[in-house]
Structure formats: C-alpha cells, structure tokens
Amino acid sequence: MKINGVSYRTIWLAADGAGVEIIDQTRLPHEFVVITLRSSAEAEAAIREMWVRGAPLIGAAAAYGLALAAREDASDAGLAAAYQRLHATRPTAINLKWALDEMIAALTPLPVGERVAAAYARAAAICDADVAQNAALGEAGCAIIAALWEKKKAAGAERINLLTHCNAGWLATVDWGTALAPVYKAVEAGIPIHVWVDETRPRNQGASLTARELNWHGVPHTVIADNTGGHLMQHGMVDLVIVGTDRTTRDGDVCNKIGTYLKALAAKDNGVPFYVALPSPTIDWTIADGVREIPIEQRSTREQTHITGKAADGTLVEVQLSPDGSPAVNYGFDVTPARLITGLITERGVCPASREGLLGLFPERG
Ligand SMILES: CSC[C@H]1O[C@H](OP(=O)(O)O)[C@H](O)[C@@H]1O
Numbered sequence: 459m460k461i462n463g464v465s466y467r468t469i470w471l472a473a474d475g476a477g478v479e480i481i482d483q484t485r486l487p488h489e490f491v492v493i494t495l496r497s498s499a500e501a502e503a504a505i506r507e508m509w510v511r512g513a514p515l516i517g518a519a520a521a522y523g524l525a526l527a528a529r530e531d532a533s534d535a536g537l538a539a540a541y542q543r544l545h546a547t548r549p550t551a552i553n554l555k556w557a558l559d560e561m562i563a564a565l566t567p568l569p570v571g572e573r574v575a576a577a578y579a580r581a582a583a584i585c586d587a588d589v590a591q592n593a594a595l596g597e598a599g600c601a602i603i604a605a606l607w608e609k610k611k612a613a614g615a616e617r618i619n620l621l622t623h624c625n626a627g628w629l630a631t632v633d634w635g636t637a638l639a640p641v642y643k644a645v646e647a648g649i650p651i652h653v654w655v656d657e658t659r660p661r662n663q664g665a666s667l668t669a670r671e672l673n674w675h676g677v678p679h680t681v682i683a684d685n686t687g688g689h690l691m692q693h694g695m696v697d698l699v700i701v702g703t704d705r706t707t708r709d710g711d712v713c714n715k716i717g718t719y720l721k722a723l724a725a726k727d728n729g730v731p732f733y734v735a736l737p738s739p740t741i742d743w744t745i746a747d748g749v750r751e752i753p754i755e756q757r758s759t760r761e762q763t764h765i766t767g768k769a770a771d772g773t774l775v776e777v778q779l780s781p782d783g784s785p786a787v788n789y790g791f792d793v794t795p796a797r798l799i800t801g802l803i804t805e806r807g808v809c810p811a812s813r814e815g816l817l818g819l820f821p822e823r824g
Contacts, residue, residue: 459628459642461490461674467633469510469518469585471578476529478522482509483629487670488768498527498540505547505554508661512630513704513740514588517553520544521584524561525577532573537565549753550713550791551704552742557584585632591737591805592634599640599700599735599803600647606697606731607649617678618644619697621654621687624715625667626702626735636702636735638671640803645677653679654690658715660762660788684717688724698731700803706734706741708823710796710811711748716789722798734794734811735803741816743823748793759786 459466469480477494484507485491493509495501501523504510510519527540541558548554564580565573607618626637634642644651653672658664665681672679682690690696699721705713712718712734725732745751763786766776780786799811809815817824 459633459671459675467585467589468515468629469522469632471522471582475578478519478526480504480510480519481629483511483667484509485774486629487666487673488772488774495522495526498523498530498543501526502543502547505544511663512625513551513553513702514592514631514636514737515629516548516551517557517739518581518585518588518632520547520554521557521561521581522578524558524565525574525581528565528574528577532565532570532577534566537562537573548755550755551740553704553739556739560584588632588737588739589634591739592628592631592636592639594805595636595735595737595803596634596639596643598805598807599733600643600649602698602731602733602801602803602808603640603644603649603651604647607644607651610697617650617652619652619654619690619695621656621690621696621699621721622668623656623664623684623687623699623701623718623721624658625663625671627668627671629667629671630702631737635671636737636740636803637700638668639735640700641672641677642675645675651677653677654687654696655679655681656684656687656717656721657681658717659684660765662765663715687721688728691724691728691730696725696728696730698733699725700733700735703734703736703740704791705748705752706736706802707745707748707751708741708743708816709746709748709813710799710802710815711746711752712794712796712799712811713748713752713754713791714794716792719792719794719798722794726798731800732798733801733803733808734799737805738820741820746813749795752791752793754792755790757788757790759788762786762788
C-alpha cells in the first residue's frame with residue numbers, strides 16, 4: 459500500500475539480503491519506525507511484542523524468523539528448536555503454525571548447506587502468495603460491496619457504510635489486508651464507501667492502525683467506541699460488516715479479536731450482513747468447534763490497565779486507566795459461531811460459513 463505516495467509492504471528483505479525489515483506497529487499511528495530484524499530471537503520478539511501482528515503477517519514474520527534461524531543453525535535440530543520458539547510466541551493465529559510447517563517442509567529435504575537460501579526463498583514466496591490472495595479476496599469482497607451499493611444508490615443513499623473491528627487491513631498482512639482489501643478495491647472502483655472503525659480495546663488496533671491506514675489512503679472513516687456498533691445498526695447506519703480472522707475452523711466458526719462475537723450478535727439481530735475475509739492459510743482444517751478447540755491468547759493485563767498516546771508536546775506517554783489494585787483480565791480473541799456469519803470471503807470467492815461451503819471452494823480438503 460502507499461504511504462504518502464511511497465509503496466510499502468509490512469515486511470521485506472533488507473538490502474543486505476540477510477536482515478528482515480518491518481514497520482514497528484507499536485509506534486503507529488504517531489511514529490513511522492522501521493526495524494531490521496537480524497536474528498531469530500528478534501523475530502520472536504517482534505511477534506510476541508506485536509511489533510508485527512495480524513494473522514497473515516504473523517505467518518510471514520515467522521517464516522522469515524525461521525530463515526534467520528537457519529543462518530544461525532540450519533541443522534535439523536536447530537530448525538526444530540527455532541520452530542518451537544517461534545511457535546510459542548502467540549497461540550491463536552493458525553497462520554503462524556501454517557507458515558512454520560511450510561518452511562520445515564521446504565527445508566528438511568535439503569542438504570544443510572542449501573537451507574539458508576531456500577529458507578529466504580520460501581519466506582519470500584509466502585509473502586508474495588499472501589499479497590496475491592488478499593488482492594483476490596479483495597475483488598471478491600468488492601463484488602459484495604458493489605451489489606449492495608447498487609441497491610442503496612437506487613434507494614437514494616449517498617454512500618455505503620461498512621463497519622470493521624480491530625485491524626484487518628494491510629498492516630495485518632503483507633499487503634492489501636483481508637477485511638479492508640474489499641474496501642480498497644471498492645475505492646479503486648469509485649464506490650463511495652465510509653468505514654466505521656471500532657477502536658478495539660484494549661490495544662486499540664482500530665483507532666491506531668485501521669484509522670492510520672484509512673487516513674493514509676484517504677478513505678472516509680469514523681473511529682467509534684467498541685460499544686457503539688449495535689446502536690448504529692439499530693438506526694440503519696451500518697450496511698454491512700466485514701472483519702478478519704486469526705483462525706477459522708473447517709465448519710466455519712471464526713476466531714477473531716475480542717468483541718467480534720458481540721458485533722455478530724448485533725448484526726444478526728438487526729439483519730446486517732456479517733462477512734469474514736480470510737486467505738486460506740487462516741483455515742484450520744483440523745478442528746470443527748471453534749469455541750471449544752481454538753486456544754484464546756491471554757495477554758498482559760497492563761494492556762488493559764494502561765494506555766499509550768501522544769501528549770500535547772508530541773511525545774508518546776503511557777497513563778494508567780484503572781486504580782492500583784483493581785484486577786484485570788485480558789482475553790485477546792473470541793469465537794463467532796458460523797450460524798452468525800453471512801459468508802466467508804476467500805481468495806477463491808465467497809462461500810457460506812460451513813463445511814460444505816468451504817469444501818466447495820477447497821475440494822482438495824475433502
Ligand atoms: C487479518 S488478521 C487480523 C486479525 O489479527 C488481529 O489480532 P492481533 O492484532 O492481536 O494480531 C485481529 O484479530 C484481526 O482481526
């Protein structure tokens with residue numbers, strides 16, 4: 459995507475062909491800082507501390523993390539140890555395990571001396587595939603928006619109002635994004651679209667990252683408190699919802715940022731179409747029941763009790779929100795059952811949130 463006219467991905471190979479460069483998303487929206495990862499330990503930290511985040515980008519970062527690990531020790535044991543360290547960074551996004559499995563499958567058949575070059579090549583291919591998949595799902599989602607716009611335009615509407623939760627934009631992937639890819643494609647198609655941006659407590663990925671993206675891209679948007687969406691839906695101010703996902707089961711249950719389930723309930727109650735956008739590496743074909751089988755990350759309660767923002771003098775400051783001694787709990791994700799989902803938007807098209815729907819698009823998984 460473009461930032462002030464300059465094209466960026468979220469992760470790329472450094473000019474020296476060894477380091478891996480990322481945008482430090484903990485510094486956004488107020489500071490744009492690029493970090494060069496030079497070790498597998500730094501790649502682990504980047505994922506664990508959410509310098510990079512978002513399921514597809516976590517996968518891409520893990521892939522390059524294993525390439526950095528291969529430079530350190532390309533033996534079977536060395537790669538296996540790095541796999542475990544990277545896999546342990548965050549538990550929910552299945553893209554992490556998917557990417558690590560892809561890397562191991564590509565490297566272990568090779569002589570040790572060929573593994574570093576192959577690792578960087580496979581990591582680059584994983585990134586390129588993510589970009590292509592998200593562009594394709596963006597087109598599929600844009601068709602949904604376009605059809606809805608035709609109806610709304612005929613009824614006299616001036617724009618399409620879309621609500622999204624958290625950040626499932628290009629900052630959550632290598633490029634294009636998932637939930638926001640259809641928005642960018644709709645903007646390219648000249649459809650007047652406005653985005654309601656859930657701030658998404660506690661880390662505020664919506665307010666700090668989705669708003670940042672849409673601001674850079676010139677897409678009309680409004681940041682709202684997480685609890686506002688239901689009210690907007692009751693008053694006909696939301697035409698559709700598109701969110702991302704960190705892991706979707708073979709039966710269509712969707713794990714996404716905490717609060718997604720509540721938006722889906724409100725959408726169902728108000729007859730608002732609720733779509734989930736995902737590239738296929740986000741599908742966990744090994745599980746069916748998302749509520750019971752998907753591990754939900756719990757993060758530091760400091761993310762809940764404190765917040766960081768820009769002070770009047772432009773410096774970034776952290777302040778405490780709740781009183782000393784008041785306990786907090788910080789669940790990172792929840793699961794939206796398939797019954798609440800209108801459709802899944804994938805790189806192969808749109809399908810119902812069901813085993814039959816997914817197998818219709820991915821028959822090789824049958
Ligand atoms: C396209 S994946 C985006 C997905 O990832 C976010 O989680 P986190 O920021 O904690 O990595 C959130 O669940 C988004 O929907």
